[in-house]
Amino acid sequence: xxxxxxxxxxxxxxxxxxxxxxxxxxxxxxxxxxxxxxxxxxxxxxxxxxxxxxxxxxxxxxxxxxxxxxxxxxxxxxxxxxxxxxxxxxxxxxxxxxxxxxxxxxxxxxxxxxxxxxxxxxxxxxxxxxxxxxxxxxxxxxxxxxxxxxxxxxxxxxxxxxxxxxxxxxxxxxxxxxxxxxxxxxxxxxxxxxxxxxxxxxxxxxxxxxxxxxxxxxxxxxxxxxxxxxxxxxxxxxxxxxxxxxxxxxxxxxxxxxxxxxxxxxxxxxxxxxxxxxxxxxxxxxxxxxxxx
Amino acid sequence: xxxxxxxxxxxxxxxxxxxxxxxxxxxxxxxxxxxxxxxxxxxxxxxxxxxxxxxxxxxxxxxxxxxxxxxxxxxxxxxxxxxxxxxxxxxxxxxxxxxxxxxxxxxxxxxxxxxxxxxxxxxxxxxxxxxxxxxxxxxxxxxxxxxxxxxxxxxxxxxxxxxxxxxxxxxxxxxxxxxxxxxxxxxxxxxxxxxxxxxxxxxxxxxxxxxxxxxxxxxxxxxxxxxxxxxxxxxxxxxxxxxxxxxxxxxxxxxxxxxxxxxxxxxxxxxxxxxxxxxxxxxxxxxxxxxxx
Numbered sequence: 001x002x003x004x005x006x007x008x009x010x011x012x013x014x015x016x017x018x019x020x021x022x023x024x025x026x027x028x029x030x031x032x033x034x035x036x037x038x039x040x041x042x043x044x045x046x047x048x049x050x051x052x053x054x055x056x057x058x059x060x061x062x063x064x065x066x067x068x069x070x071x072x073x074x075x076x077x078x079x080x081x082x083x084x085x086x087x088x089x090x091x092x093x094x095x096x097x098x099x100x101x102x103x104x105x106x107x108x109x110x111x112x113x114x115x116x117x118x119x120x121x122x123x124x125x126x127x128x129x130x131x132x133x134x135x136x137x138x139x140x141x142x143x144x145x146x147x148x149x150x151x152x153x154x155x156x157x158x159x160x161x162x163x164x165x166x167x168x169x170x171x172x173x174x175x176x177x178x179x180x181x182x183x184x185x186x187x188x189x190x191x192x193x194x195x196x197x198x199x200x201x202x203x204x205x206x207x208x209x210x211x212x213x214x215x216x217x218x219x220x221x222x223x224x225x226x227x228x229x230x231x232x233x234x235x236x237x238x239x240x241x242x243x244x245x246x247x248x249x250x251x252x253x254x255x256x257x258x259x260x261x262x263x264x265x266x267x268x269x270x271x272x273x274x275x276x277x278x279x280x281x282x283x284x285x286x287x288x289x290x291x292x293x
Numbered sequence: 294x295x296x297x298x299x300x301x302x303x304x305x306x307x308x309x310x311x312x313x314x315x316x317x318x319x320x321x322x323x324x325x326x327x328x329x330x331x332x333x334x335x336x337x338x339x340x341x342x343x344x345x346x347x348x349x350x351x352x353x354x355x356x357x358x359x360x361x362x363x364x365x366x367x368x369x370x371x372x373x374x375x376x377x378x379x380x381x382x383x384x385x386x387x388x389x390x391x392x393x394x395x396x397x398x399x400x401x402x403x404x405x406x407x408x409x410x411x412x413x414x415x416x417x418x419x420x421x422x423x424x425x426x427x428x429x430x431x432x433x434x435x436x437x438x439x440x441x442x443x444x445x446x447x448x449x450x451x452x453x454x455x456x457x458x459x460x461x462x463x464x465x466x467x468x469x470x471x472x473x474x475x476x477x478x479x480x481x482x483x484x485x486x487x488x489x490x491x492x493x494x495x496x497x498x499x500x501x502x503x504x505x506x507x508x509x510x511x512x513x514x515x516x517x518x519x520x521x522x523x524x525x526x527x528x529x530x531x532x533x534x535x536x537x538x539x540x541x542x543x544x545x546x547x548x549x550x551x552x553x554x555x556x557x558x559x560x561x562x563x564x565x566x567x568x569x570x571x572x573x574x575x576x577x578x579x580x581x582x583x584x585x586x
Contacts, residue, residue, distance in 0.1 A: 037425060038406055040413035040469075068410055071470060113331055113429065117361055120333035132330060134429040136406065176333075177364060220530065221514070221521035228514035236542075237513065238531045249529075 008052035011036050011045040017139035017161035023085050023184040024055040025160075026289055027196060039068045046187055047079065053194075058084070059183045069185075070240060070252060073281060074208055080282035081206055083186040083194035087289040090180075091119050093171040094142055094155045094162050102152050103170045108133050110141035111156035119156055122174040142167055191282045199285035203258040204235065206282070210250045212275035219274070220251070226270045227255065230263045259283045301345035304329050304338040310432035310454035316378050316477040317348040318453075319582055320489060332361045339480055340372065346487075351377070352476045362478075363533060363545060366574060367501055373575035374499055376479040376487035380582040383473075384412050386464040387435055387448045387455050395445050396463045401426050403434035404449035412449055415467040435460055484575045492578035496551040497528065499575070503543045505568035512567070513544070519563045520548065523556045551576045 012024040014035025024033050036042045039056050046054040056069050073079060091111075095103055109116075109123070110133045116123065123132065135141040138157035145155045146165040154170065155161070162169055186194055193203070211219055220239075227234060236254035257264055259280050271278050305317040307328025317326050329335045332349050339347040349362050366372060384404075388396055402409075402416070403426045409416065416425065428434040431450035438448045439458040447463065448454070455462055479487055486496070504512055513532075520527060529547035550557055552573050564571050 037427070038410035038413060040410050044413075044417075068407070075470070114361070117331035117333050120331060120337075124337075134330070136427040136429055177368070218521040218524075220527060221517045224514045224517055228511040231511075234513060236532050239529050 008032060009034060010053045010055060011042045011051040012055040013039055013042055015137055015139045017164045018137060019089060019158060020055055020057055020184060022158060022160050023087050027085055040072060043072050052188060054187045055184055057182060058185045079187040080191045081185045081284050082188050082192050083284050083287060085184045085287040086181045088291040089182050090158060090173050091115055091156050091175040092169045093174055094145060094157050094167040095170040096145055096149045097168055098149050099152055100168055105152055106130050106154050107152045109154050110135050110144055112138050115156045118175045121176045193285060198287055202256060203283045204286055205255045205257060205259040205280060207253045208250055208279045209253060210277040222274060226267050230267060232257055232263055232267060301325060302327060303346045303348060304335045304344045305348040306332055306335055308430055308432045310457045311430060312382060312451060313348055313350055313477060315451060315453050316380050320378055333365055336365050345481060347480045348477055350475060351478045371482060372480040373484045374478045374577050375481050375485050376577050376580060378477045378580040379474045381584040382475050383451060383466050384408055384449050384468040385462045386467055387438060387450050387460040388463040389438055389442045390461055391442050392445055393461055398445055399423050399447050400445045402447050403428050403437055405431050408449045411468045414469045486578060491580055495549060496576045497579055498548045498550060498552040498573060500546045501543055501572045502546060503570040515567060519560050523560060525550055525556055525560060
């Protein structure tokens with residue numbers, strides 16, 4: 001997908017071999033990627049100009065969380081979304097080459113708690129009596145297995161971790177839910193379209209809408225009316241608590257239209273008339289990685 | 294808050310000293326609590342009858358995730374919500390008593406990656422050059438500090454972890470956002486109200502609404518109209534992808550009314566007439582723990 005002449009510096013939520021690493025590589029290739037320990041570290045790196053872009057999970061991947069990304073975007077950081085990528089979250093059972101014959105006699109299975117949770121049914125069916133050891137990331141689990149070739153142990157992790165730590169995939173796609181996609185966003189200081197091969201036909205706009213302070217029943221219904229009569233389709237809506245106390249919410253809405261569209265401008269005007277504060281995170285194309293099988 | 298004669302067995306997302314542990318203790322006291330490694334383990338324990346209740350995070354706490362809880366509730370588990378508890382997520386700098394004089398000369402700070410992220414600004418301002426070491430949980434970090442009294446290290450964690458591992462709070466409330474509440478739910482096999490001291494005045498109902506299969510622009514607006522004209526207030530709305538492929542969504546809606554209310558019954562009938570599949574997770578009271586200061 002990556003255009004060969006295009007290689008900016010990109011911060012991503014690490015460690016190497018994380019799902020965010022897969023997302024960043026898919027969009028930007030493997031050059032210029034800089035792993036960060038946390039989502040705020042990614043956001044800071046691009047805000048102060050250490051890197052041109054940051055790639056962070058927007059929905060709940062193993063290593064991140066929507067709330068954290070959204071909170072940092074909402075509370076005073078001047079970043080915009082330049083692209084969105086959806087990738088399948090696929091977990092595999094990874095094992096050292098020397099232990100391939102002993103996959104049915106494992107002494108322990110290592111992974112991040114969320115990865116262990118995503119493979120709950122598989123582990124119950126095949127390894128009910130095998131101790132599960134929690135690690136800080138799926139990549140850390142794979143590294144541990146690589147460093148202990150004499151042990152009858154396995155890691156749960158993705159294909160990139162298998163390649164990076166030279167492990168074999170003893171069993172493919174052991175996660176409970178087949179179609180488990182996770183969304184990542186590319187952030188930068190500028191409103192711009194990241195245009196690469198494989199982009200979606202139409203653009204999407206992410207809006208953060210803060211409700212008026214006074215309690216007004218039915219206000220959400222009014223807000224949606226602004227979009228509904230204009231045939232502006234919403235692909236996502238989520239309420240998030242403000243940090244000013246319980247019961248105060250803002251909404252995150254994805255609209256399937258470019259924010260420059262005349263209908264969108266009309267919608268913005270009416271939302272302002274309803275006393276809503278609207279902040280646009282920009283318009284962007286969406287990308288999609290297909291499952292491996 | 295706990296009623297003294299009421300002490301059922303309760304599974305919660307561990308380890309001991311986790312925020313979910315705080316939530317479970319707040320509602321049920323400290324007796325009969327059984328830590329579990331993952332959210333699916335909690336759900337299974339109550340589904341097969343090993344315990345009477347399970348306490349899991351619904352919003353994104355450190356150790357859990359909405360998507361995982363919601364996916365398991367939506368996909369075939371017959372559990373209902375009996376209560377909801379909101380607690381403040383407060384992170385403290387924890388240190389061994391012997392090292393209290395050296396808090397400004399720390400050699401490393403240990404915690405879960407999300408806790409490190411939540412204290413990003415504090416760490417940037419006070420410990421920019423101190424290495425951050427990731428652990429599998431805030432409790433694991435506290436345990437490590439307890440076991441190495443000779444080292445000039447600190448953990449980031451909550452008050453329960455400080456008590457459990459006999460550490461001092463060197464600095465209180467070092468998280469970036471002051472009013473950071475997280476919601477937990479009590480699940481069981483029965484539709485019932487968990488009635489304890491401190492319950493909310495009115496009940497709340499959580500609904501999962503699956504849209505009709507055919508693509509119908511404005512359907513969400515139609516659904517909200519069903520509630521709006523009845524003056525049924527929504528405190529939360531969230532779209533979640535179905536596991537059947539991208540672009541298919543279901544909605545999670547919290548309505549501030551008991552599902553037995555006549556207006557709610559009318560709403561259910563109209564939603565069915567709109568070809569929506571509605572699944573109620575039950576009505577329940579909400580509880581709230583106040584911040585420590």
